Amino acid sequence: MSTRHILLGLLASGPSHGYDLKRRHDERFPQARPLAYGQVYTTLQRLVRDGLAEVDGTASDGGPERTAYRPTEAGARELARWAGEIAPPAPFVTNEIFTKVVVSILTGGDAGTYLLAQRTAHMERMRELTAVKTAPGTDLTTVLSADYALNHLDADLRWMATTAARLTTLTAEVRTA
Amino acid sequence: MTNGDTTGNAAQPLLASRGLVKAHGRTEALRGASVELRAGEILAVTGASGSGKSTLLHCLAGIVRPDAGSVTYAGRRLEELPEKRLSELRRTDFGVVFQFGQLIPELTALDNVALPLMLAGAGRVEARARAGEWLERFGVRGQEELRPGAMSGGQAQRASLARALVTGPKVVFADEPTGALDSLSAEQVMTALAHTARESGTAVLLVTHDAQVAAYADREVRLRDGAVAPLGVTA
Amino acid sequence: MSTVVSDVRLARQLVRGSDRREWWRLALTAAGAALATGFALAAVALASVPSGFTVSVFHGLASQPGTRSGVIAGLLLVLVPVLAFLGQCTRIGAVHRDRRLAALRLAGATPWQVRRIAALETGLACLVGSAVATVFSVLLLLRLWNGPTALTWAGIALVAVGVPVLGAAAGALALRRVVASPLGWVRRVAPRTGRGPGTLFLCGLVLLAAVAPLAMSSGHSAGDRVHWQGPLTVFSLVVALGAGAVWLAGATARFTGRLLAERAGTAAPLLAAERLRDDPYAPARTHAAVLVVTVAGTAFLCIRHAMLTELRTREWHLGADMAYYTTGLDLTAAAVLVALAITLCGLAVGTAESLTTRRRALAAQVAAGVPRTVLNRALLLETALPLAPALLLAGVGGMAVGTWYSSLTGDGSLPWTALLVAPAVYGSCLLAAATALPLLGRSVRPGELRYV
Numbered sequence: 001m002s003t004r005h006i007l008l009g010l011l012a013s014g015p016s017h018g019y020d021l022k023r024r025h026d027e028r029f030p031q032a033r034p035l036a037y038g039q040v041y042t043t044l045q046r047l048v049r050d051g052l053a054e055v056d057g058t059a060s061d062g063g064p065e066r067t068a069y070r071p072t073e074a075g076a077r078e079l080a081r082w083a084g085e086i087a088p089p090a091p092f093v094t095n096e097i098f099t100k101v102v103v104s105i106l107t108g109g110d111a112g113t114y115l116l117a118q119r120t121a122h123m124e125r126m127r128e129l130t131a132v133k134t135a136p137g138t139d140l141t142t143v144l145s146a147d148y149a150l151n152h153l154d155a156d157l158r159w160m161a162t163t164a165a166r167l168t169t170l171t172a173e174v175r176t177a
Numbered sequence: 178m179t180n181g182d183t184t185g186n187a188a189q190p191l192l193a194s195r196g197l198v199k200a201h202g203r204t205e206a207l208r209g210a211s212v213e214l215r216a217g218e219i220l221a222v223t224g225a226s227g228s229g230k231s232t233l234l235h236c237l238a239g240i241v242r243p244d245a246g247s248v249t250y251a252g253r254r255l256e257e258l259p260e261k262r263l264s265e266l267r268r269t270d271f272g273v274v275f276q277f278g279q280l281i282p283e284l285t286a287l288d289n290v291a292l293p294l295m296l297a298g299a300g301r302v303e304a305r306a307r308a309g310e311w312l313e314r315f316g317v318r319g320q321e322e323l324r325p326g327a328m329s330g331g332q333a334q335r336a337s338l339a340r341a342l343v344t345g346p347k348v349v350f351a352d353e354p355t356g357a358l359d360s361l362s363a364e365q366v367m368t369a370l371a372h373t374a375r376e377s378g379t380a381v382l383l384v385t386h387d388a389q390v391a392a393y394a395d396r397e398v399r400l401r402d403g404a405v406a407p408l409g410v411t412a
Numbered sequence: 413m414s415t416v417v418s419d420v421r422l423a424r425q426l427v428r429g430s431d432r433r434e435w436w437r438l439a440l441t442a443a444g445a446a447l448a449t450g451f452a453l454a455a456v457a458l459a460s461v462p463s464g465f466t467v468s469v470f471h472g473l474a475s476q477p478g479t480r481s482g483v484i485a486g487l488l489l490v491l492v493p494v495l496a497f498l499g500q501c502t503r504i505g506a507v508h509r510d511r512r513l514a515a516l517r518l519a520g521a522t523p524w525q526v527r528r529i530a531a532l533e534t535g536l537a538c539l540v541g542s543a544v545a546t547v548f549s550v551l552l553l554l555r556l557w558n559g560p561t562a563l564t565w566a567g568i569a570l571v572a573v574g575v576p577v578l579g580a581a582a583g584a585l586a587l588r589r590v591v592a593s594p595l596g597w598v599r600r601v602a603p604r605t606g607r608g609p610g611t612l613f614l615c616g617l618v619l620l621a622a623v624a625p626l627a628m629s630s631g632h633s634a635g636d637r638v639h640w641q642g643p644l645t646v647f648s649l650v651v652a653l654g655a656g657a658v659w660l661a662g663a664t665a666r667f668t669g670r671l672l673a674e675r676a677g678t679a680a681p682l683l684a685a686e687r688l689r690d691d692p693y694a695p696a697r698t699h700a701a702v703l704v705v706t707v708a709g710t711a712f713l714c715i716r717h718a719m720l721t722e723l724r725t726r727e728w729h730l731g732a733d734m735a736y737y738t739t740g741l742d743l744t745a746a747a748v749l750v751a752l753a754i755t756l757c758g759l760a761v762g763t764a765e766s767l768t769t770r771r772r773a774l775a776a777q778v779a780a781g782v783p784r785t786v787l788n789r790a791l792l793l794e795t796a797l798p799l800a801p802a803l804l805l806a807g808v809g810g811m812a813v814g815t816w817y818s819s820l821t822g823d824g825s826l827p828w829t830a831l832l833v834a835p836a837v838y839g840s841c842l843l844a845a846a847t848a849l850p851l852l853g854r855s856v857r858p859g860e861l862r863y864v
Contacts, residue, residue, distance in 0.1 A: 235779075238779070240778075240779045261783075264778070264781050264782075264783055264784070265781065265783075266781070267779065267780065267781030268780070268781030268782070268783070269781070271781065272780075273776075273779055273780050275776060275779075279776045279777075279779075279780055281683065281686075281773065281777065282690075282773065283683070283686040283687045283689070283690040284682070284683070284686050288682060288686070292679055292682075292782070293780070293781075295678060295679045295682070296679050296781075296782060296783070296786065300677060301676065301677050301678075301682070324690075340780075341780075
C-alpha cells in the first residue's frame with residue numbers, strides 16, 4: 001500500500017497542508033501505523049514532481065507558513081485507477097510464525113512451546129482489540145479496523161492450532177529432508 | 178470486615194472447582210479440572226471439541242454432579258446441596274445461555290424473559306414490565322410478542338441473554354452462545370453480554386471454541402482432554 | 413419385486429438399530445392392532461351368523477337378529493378408542509423416525525421408497541398384532557361354533573389382512589410432510605387448523621342423514637337378516653362421532669388455551685395454556701376418545717336405569733328370563749369400561765410421548781432452574797385444562813341422550829350415578845397423565861444438553 005495514494009485520496013476532498021493530512025490520516029485509519037510528518041512532506045514533494053499534485057497556495061494564519069496542495073487532473077486519474085485495481089491476493093506467503101516453527105525444528109528447539117506462547121500473545125492482542133472496539137462510543141472506522149486485525153489474528157490462531165496438532169509429522173518431514 | 182468472611186473477599190474466587198472428574202459412559206469428559214472464577218470477571222473456557230468444556234460448565238453450574246472433585250460457590254459446596262436447593266440456586270444466583278433451546282418455543286419472547294421473575298414470585302404484569310425493559314436493553318424491539326421460532330437467531334439469542342440476566346444473577350453460564358449465529362449477530366450478542374455483565378458486576382463463564390468470542394473475556398482457561406492445559410508464557 | 417425386498421431389508425436394519433422408544437412404538441402398535449383385529453373379528457363373526465342359528469353364549473343374546481346387530485354396533489363403537497390408541501402409538505418416537513427417514517431422503521432415497529419403508533415398518537408391526545389376534549380368535553371361534561360359514565372365513569381373512577394394510581397406509585400418510593421436504597428434521601410443523609376433523613365431522617353427518625332414514629324404514633319391512641344400511645349407519649355414526657369429538661376436543665383446547673394464556677398469573681398455567689394455544693390439536697385424538705367414552709358412559713347409565721325400571725314393572729308379564737336383558741346391559745357396561753381403559757392407556761402414552769419429544773427443551777428448563785414441580789404441574793394442567801370444559805359438554809351430551817331415551821320409554825327418572833361419570837373419567841384421566849410424571853424426572857437429564 002502506498003503513502004502516495006493515501007495522500008492523494010485525502011487531498012481529493014479538498015486542498016490540505018502536510019500537517020492536516022497527517023492528522024486526518026491518523027484519524028481515518030486508527031490502529032494503523034501513524035504517518036511520520038517527514039514522510040508526508042517528502043511524499044507531497046514527489047507527487048508535485050510527478051505532476052499528480054500541485055501547490056494550491058500558502059497561508060500563515062498568524063502561525064508558521066503552510067503550503068496547501070491539491071491533486072491535478074492526472075492525479076485524480078491515477079487515484080481512480082489505483083482504487084479500482086484489485087489487491088493481489090497473497091502473492092507471496094510470508095509467514096513469520098511458520099518460519100520460526102521450521103527454524104525451531106531444524107535447530108532442535110521446542111516448537112510446541114513456542115506456538116503456545118505465540119498463541120497466548122495473539123489472544124492477549126485480540127482481547128485488547130476487542131476492548132477497543134466494544135468501548136462505548138467507538139466509531140465504526142475503529143470497529144472495522146479492529147475487526148480486520150481480529151479476523152487475521154483469528155486466522156493465525158486456527159493455523160497455529162492445526163500446526164501444533166501436526167508437529168510430530170512436521171518434525172519428521174523437516175528433519176529427513 | 179473480618180477474616181472469617183470469605184464470601185465477600187475479593188481475593189477469594191466466587192466459584193471454584195477442584196479436581197473435577199466426570200465420565201459419560203466409558204468416555205471421561207473431565208479428568209481433574211480445577212478452575213476459578215472471580216466475582217465480576219468474564220472467563221473464557223476454550224478447547225477443541227470433546228475437550229470437556231460443556232461438561233465443566235454443567236458441573237460448575239450445578240446442573241451435573243461430578244463423579245469426583247468439588248465445586249465451591251460463595252463458600253458453599255455444591256455437591257452437598259440437595260437437588261432442590263441446586264435448582265433454586267440456578268434460578269436465583271445463576272443464569273444460563275445455551276447455543277439453542279433455553280427459550281420455550283410456545284411462549285412469546287416477553288413471557289420467556291418474564292418466566293424467571295414469575296418463578297421468583299413476581300406477578301405476571303410486573304414480570305412482563307421488567308422483562309420488556311430487559312428486552313429493550315438488548316435491542317429486541319417490536320418483537321416482544323413473537324415466539325422464538327418466528328425470530329431471527331440473533332434476536333432469539335438476545336432474548337435468551339435477557340432471560341439469563343433478568344433476575345440479576347451473580348454468575349452467567351454461556352455455552353457457545355454464538356454457535357448458531359453469523360459473525361455480525363455474534364458480535365452484537367457478545368457485546369451486549371460483555372457490557373451488561375461489566376455494568377452489573379456479573380461474572381460470566383463463557384464456553385467457546387471461537388477465539389474471537391473468547392477475546393471478549395478478561396481471562397482464558399484452556400481445556401485439553403478434560404483437564405486445564407497450560408497457557409504459553411510470553412517472554 | 414427386488415426393490416420391495418431391499419426395502420424390507422432396509423426397514424429391518426433401521427428397526428434393529430433403533431433405540432428403546434422405537435421398540436415401544438412397535439410393541440404398542442402391535443398391541444393396538446391386535447385389539448382392533450379382535451373387536452373387528454368378533455363383529456364379523458357375529459354378523460356372518462346365519463339367521464335362526466342359536467349362539468349359546470351370553471344367554472342367547474346374540475341369537476336374536478335385533479340384539480345381535482346391537483352387539484355388532486357396540487363392538488364397532490369400541491373400535492373408535494382402539495383406533496385412537498393406535499394412532500397415538502404410531503406417534504411414539506415419531507420425531508426420531510421422521511429424522512431418520514429424512515436422512516434417508518438426503519442420502520438419495522426416492523419419496524416412494526421412504527414411504528414404502530415407513531409403511532412396511534408400521535404395517536409389519538400391525539401384521540404381527542393382527543396375526544396373533546386372528547389365531548386366538550379363530551381358536552376361540554372353533555370352540556364355540558363348529559360350523560362357520562364361508563362368509564365368516566372371508567370376513568376373518570378380510571379383517572386379518574385389512575388391519576395391517578390400513579396401518580401401513582396410515583404410516584405412509586403420516587409421513588407426507590417429511591417426504592415433501594428431505595430437510596424434514598429442521599421442520600417446524602405448522603399448527604393444525606382443525607379444519608380436517610371439522611370437515612370429516614360434516615361429511616359423517618351428511619352420510620348419516622342420508623343413510624339413517626333408509627335404515628329406519630328397512631328395519632321394519634325386512635326380515636331377520638342384517639342389511640347393509642345398518643352397518644353403514646353405524647359406520648357414518650362412528651365417523652361423525654369420532655371426527656366431531658376430535659374437533660370438539662381441539663376447539664375446547666384452543667379456547668381454554670386462549671382464555672388462560674392471557675390471564676395466567678403464575679408459571680405453570682402459563683406454560684400449559686401457551687402449549688394448548690400453540691397446538692390445540694396435538695392431544696385432540698386421545699381427548700376425543702375420552703369424550704366419546706364419557707358420552708357413551710353417561711348415556712348408558714341413563715338407558716340402563718330406564719330399561720331396568722321398565723323391566724321391573726313388567727317383570728311378571730315377561731316370559732323370558734331377566735338374565736337375557738341384564739346380560740346385554742352388563743356386556744355393554746364391560747364394553748364401555750374396556751373402551752375407557754384403552755383410552756386411558758392412549759392418554760398415558762400420549763403424555764409420555766409429548767415428554768420424550770420435548771426432552772431437550774425440558775432439560776434446558778431444568779438447567780435454568782425451573783423447578784420440576786412447575787413442569788409437573790404444567791404437564792398435568794395440559795390435560796386438566798382442556799378436558800374440564802370438554803368433559804362438561806360430554807356429560808351434558810350424554811345426559812341429553814339419556815333423558816331423551818328415558819322420556820321415550822319410561823317414567824323419565826334419571827340415575828344420579830350418571831352425573832358421576834364425567835368427574836370419574838376426569839379423575840382417571842389426570843391419574844393416567846400423572847403416570848408419565850416419573851418419566852419427566854428420567855428424561856430430563858443434562859445429557860440432553862450436549863450436542864445441541
